[in-house]
Amino acid sequence: MSLPDGYPPQPVGKVCHLKRSLYGLKQASRQWNTYFCGKLVAFGFQQSAHDHCLFLKHTPSSFLALVIYVDDVLITGSNLTDIIDVNDYLDRLFTIKDLGPAKYFLGVEIVRTDTGTYLHQRKYILDILTDMGLLGCKPTHTHFPPGLKLQGQSGSPLPEPDKYRRLVGRLLYLNMTRPDITFSVQQLSQFMNSPCSSHWDASVHLLRYLKGCPSQGLFYVVDTSLHLTAYYDADWASCPTTRRSVTGFCIFLGSSLLSWKTKKQTTVSRSSAEAEYRALSTTVCEILWLSYLADDFHVSIPKPIPLLCDNQAALHIVANPVFHERTKHLEIDCHIVRDQYKAGMVSPQKIGSTMQLADLFTKALGPGIFSTLLSKLGLLELHRCPT
Structure with missing residues (x-):
């Protein structure tokens, strides 16, 4: 390591004696990231401006992509020889361990078939159930009781709130491959400060749902088309405490499901049309980000991209923003939707409420509609956990 400014140069053959580990220093992670990224750039990789963990290398005959998480690296490419060259280069620098084809990465299990790639976190789910003592519990068919709306201070305070916080933290990481629990985890994470018995009961209900489908995960088809399709929805004033949507x-x-999110809006909407329009703005921003990533991969996304919703008023506002009584309370940045619509990036379209897949991410549904919409997300389950 280099000596900080102000220290005299040391004689040749001398080393610095550290009083604490490098991993304990505040700047250790930043310095490691700077050094590692510099070595990748020196090898010819380009760091993506839209995802700083992604590094890409394009040549006339091949393509390489590399994703890093601290010191864990996932490499893919069109030429096996180029992947081996990258491994040799990193091994000379850091003495790495090559684990071969990816099967388990940061808790995500990867299964490859001739028809596609399957991502799931079955082991992670079973570990959670084992730690909570619920491995033998009775499964449920929905992630939340139908119509449930959690509130703060509903029930007696938990005597061990740290147990609830650890559980929700693990469930947040599970969202990576389980879009079906996104809404319930978002609801549970609002009460980390002072959880009550009702919040704990809801989290146990979610674990019972996971018990019934631990191996469910995302399946990415090999021969899928490159057309993006987006569904968005908003549950107006659904929060009983703040009345935010x-x-x-x-x-x-x-x-193949590519991106999803459940998020409470930052301001109170005065109408359902305003709430839907804010949801539309959030979805358009996500679409723009995905299109930028596609450009990094040199992939052309057909435009305009369909935006499917079940609110006719929001579509009218996009096409003809003269409904002043409904739009005067919207922030200026929400009108990014109008700009992208005029540029031909997105095409908002009306669909029926029963076909709105985004309902899974905005409310607690009954078993029938929940199963129907969930079957359309394209999730796959290899086998169920024995009861």
């Missing part, structure tokens, strides 16, 4: 969206690449 909940935004939910999901975006498909062909038939």
Whole structure:
């Protein structure tokens, strides 16, 4: 390591004696990231401006992509020889361990078939159930009781709130491959400060749902089309405490689910049309980000991208923004939707309420409609956990 400014140069053959580990220093992670990224750039990789963990290398005959998480690296490419060259280069620098084809990465299990790639977190789910003592519990068919709306201070305070916080933290990481629990985890995460018995009961209900489908995960088809399709929805004034609306969206690449989110809106909407329009703005921003990533991969996304919703008023505002009584309370940045519509990036379209997949991300549904919409997300389950 280099000595900080102000220290005299040391004689040749001398080393610095550290009083604490490098991993304990505040700047250790920043310095490691700077050094590692510099070595990748020196090898010819380009760091994506839209995802700083992604590094790409394009040549006339091949393509390489590299994703890093601290010191864990996932490499893919069109030429096996180029991947081996990258491994050799990193091994000379850091003495790495090559684990071969990816099967387990940061808790995500990867299964490859001739028809596509399957991502799931079955082991992670079973570990959670084991730690909570619920491995033998009775499964449920929905992630939340139908119509449930959690509130703060509903029930007696938990004597061990840290147990609830650890559980929700693990469930947040599970969202990576389980879009079906996104809404319930978002609801549970609002009460980390002072959880009550009702919040704990809801989290146990979610674990019972996971018990019934631990191996469910995302399936990405090999021969899928490159067309993006987005569904968005908003549950107007659904929060009983703040009366803020909940935004939910999901975006498909062909038939494969690519991106999804559930988030409470930052301001109170005065009408359902305003809530839907804010959800539309959030979805458009996500679509723009995905299109930028596609450009990094040199992939052309057909435009305009369909935006499917079940609110006719929001579509009218996009096409003809003269409904002053409904739009005067919207922030200026929400009109990014109008700009992208005029540029031909997105095409908002009306669909029936029963076909709105984004309902899964905005409210607690009954078993029938929940199963129907969930079957359309393209999730796959290899086998169920024995009861």
